Amino acid sequence: MLSILFILASLGLLVHSLDKFSLQECGVERGCWAFPPNCTDETCDGLAKDVLLVDAGRYLAVGFSNDSMMGNDTVFECVFDQNGIGAAYISHNEATYNFQLLNASQEMIARSSADLEDGWMKCEIDLNLLSKEKVDEQERNLIPELQDDEWTLLFVRGLAIPETGEKIMHSLTPGELFPWSTGEKVRFCENCPDKFKTVIKMQQQQI
Ligand SMILES: *[C@@H]1O[C@H](CO)[C@@H](O)[C@H](O)[C@H]1NC(C)=O
Ligand SMILES: *[C@@H]1O[C@H](CO)[C@@H](O)[C@H](O)[C@H]1NC(C)=O
Ligand SMILES: *[C@@H]1O[C@H](CO)[C@@H](O)[C@H](O)[C@H]1NC(C)=O
Ligand SMILES: *[C@@H]1O[C@H](CO)[C@@H](O)[C@H](O)[C@H]1NC(C)=O
Numbered sequence: 001m002l003s004i005l006f007i008l009a010s011l012g013l014l015v016h017s018l019d020k021f022s023l024q025e026c027g028v029e030r031g032c033w034a035f036p037p038n039c040t041d042e043t044c045d046g047l048a049k050d051v052l053l054v055d056a057g058r059y060l061a062v063g064f065s066n067d068s069m070m071g072n073d074t075v076f077e078c079v080f081d082q083n084g085i086g087a088a089y090i091s092h093n094e095a096t097y098n099f100q101l102l103n104a105s106q107e108m109i110a111r112s113s114a115d116l117e118d119g120w121m122k123c124e125i126d127l128n129l130l131s132k133e134k135v136d137e138q139e140r141n142l143i144p145e146l147q148d149d150e151w152t153l154l155f156v157r158g159l160a161i162p163e164t165g166e167k168i169m170h171s172l173t174p175g176e177l178f179p180w181s182t183g184e185k186v187r188f189c190e191n192c193p194d195k196f197k198t199v200i201k202m203q204q205q206q207i
Pocket of ligand 3: 135
């Protein structure tokens with residue numbers, strides 16, 4: 001099976017390295033993108049824990065961008081409702097709106113877990129790329145061949161409407177909820193130099 005495994009982890013609304021996402025694994029067991037630059041296992045978060053008290057839904061997402069702007073991008077996300085129940089989706093992003101690709105989510109996500117535990121958000125999505133051929137045509141046309149290109153990754157997190165889990169657009173003003181993007185492009189492949197690549201160039205910017 002040709003697949004990509006994403007592991008996104010975040011403390012509250014922020015990325016953090018969990019045991020399963022220790023920096024020590026970076027460049028050895030997996031390629032990584034940890035931030036802010038030069039952070040350690042202890043400092044890769046940095047946001048006050050009071051965000052955990054927000055009684056709301058929240059989401060954690062990674063977008064694949066051809067340029068470094070949001071627009072015509074494919075997004076993999078876990079959305080958590082107010083009870084901490086999470087679900088994984090593939091969605092499509094235009095500059096100012098996003099919609100979930102429900103057929104693609106069902107066909108291409110082979111396995112996923114979305115856990116909110118002790119205030120941590122953790123999202124794992126195992127994507128079967130070969131199943132793309134089974135996806136409804138309209139949705140399929142929105143999903144690029146992820147393995148054939150190199151991508152600017154956008155790491156986005158934000159709040160969701162508690163009752164419905166509908167995502168609220170990420171913050172457009174500077175701050176912790178501003179998206180991070182890689183300053184270099186990343187490939188997903190079984191056998192290429194990028195397999196264990198650790199991303200070191202990154203920025204937090206308006207997109
Ligand atoms: C990160 O560490 C490298 C190597 O020590 C250094 O050159 C670079 O300036 C540091 N970057 C930041 C943002 O601190
Ligand atoms: C990426 O950008 C190039 C150049 O703008 C374009 O030709 C190509 O179709 C784009 N690919 C995707 C998957 O959007
Ligand atoms: C996805 O769409 C295809 C094509 O329309 C359809 O055959 C398939 O049953 C759909 N899958 C799900 C899980 O609904
Ligand atoms: C948008 O993305 C799709 C899927 O990768 C691609 O086929 C299409 O060419 C892109 N459209 C534009 C305008 O870049």
